[in-house]
Amino acid sequence: QVQLVESGGGLVQAGGSLRLSCAASGRTFSTYAMGWFRQAPGKEREFVAAITWGGNNRYYAASAKGRFTISTDNAKNTVYLQMNSLEPEDTAVYYCAARRGMGAAAPPLYDYWGQGTQVTVSS
Numbered sequence: 001q002v003q004l005v006e007s008g009g010g011l012v013q014a015g016g017s018l019r020l021s022c023a024a025s026g027r028t029f030s031t032y033a034m035g036w037f038r039q040a041p042g043k044e045r046e047f048v049a050a051i052t053w054g055g056n057n058r059y060y061a062a063s064a065k066g067r068f069t070i071s072t073d074n075a076k077n078t079v080y081l082q083m084n085s086l087e088p089e090d091t092a093v094y095y096c097a098a099r100r101g102m103g104a105a106a107p108p109l110y111d112y113w114g115q116g117t118q119v120t121v122s123s
Contacts, residue, residue, distance in 0.1 A: 002026035002112045004096045009117030012086055016121070020081040022096030022114060029053050033103040034079040035110060036070060038092035038119075045095070049081060050103025059103045063089075086121045093118050 008020040022034065035050040049070040050059045058070055069082040079096060094117050097110035104110070 002098070004098060004112055004114035006094065006096050006114045006117040009094060009119045011120045011122065014087055014121055014123050016086050017082070017084045018086065018119060020083070020094055020096075020117060020119075022079040022081075024077045024079065024096075024098065029077065029098065030074075032098050032100055033057075034070075034072070035097045035099070035103060035105075036079075036081045037095045037097060037107060038090075039095070039116075040092040043092075045107050047105035047107070048094070050105070051079065052103060057103060059105070061105070083119075086119075088121045088123045091119060091121050 003025045005023045012018055030053050033050055033052045036048040037045050038048050039045040047061050048064050051070045053072055055072050067085045071080045096114040098112040099110040
């Protein structure tokens with residue numbers, strides 16, 4: 001059974017950095033794309049970034065471009081989200097997700113989801 005387990009969230013001051021990890025297990029993900037999403041209280045879940053396992057295709061939301069970097073470690077079946085220059089507006093629960101094929105921005109297009117990790121950015 002597929003499992004996605006996020007880690008690396010926490011409390012950080014504005015301008016700081018965090019690296020989120022998503023460990024994937026339960027199947028071969030070579031033909032899958034992995035996405036990071038976030039959901040703040042009272043808001044809809046929104047796309048942050050996506051990548052194919054080969055790393056050749058990466059996609060970013062406008063809010064993430066230039067500050068966040070998505071990457072994979074195929075040997076560890078792990079996806080990372082390096083977040084720099086964090087702002088209070090980045091405060092949310094961050095979710096990892098997987099779908100067959102290319103990356104996509106719409107949450108319903110993803111088949112598997114992790115449980116989420118909380119990121120809190122203080123001003």
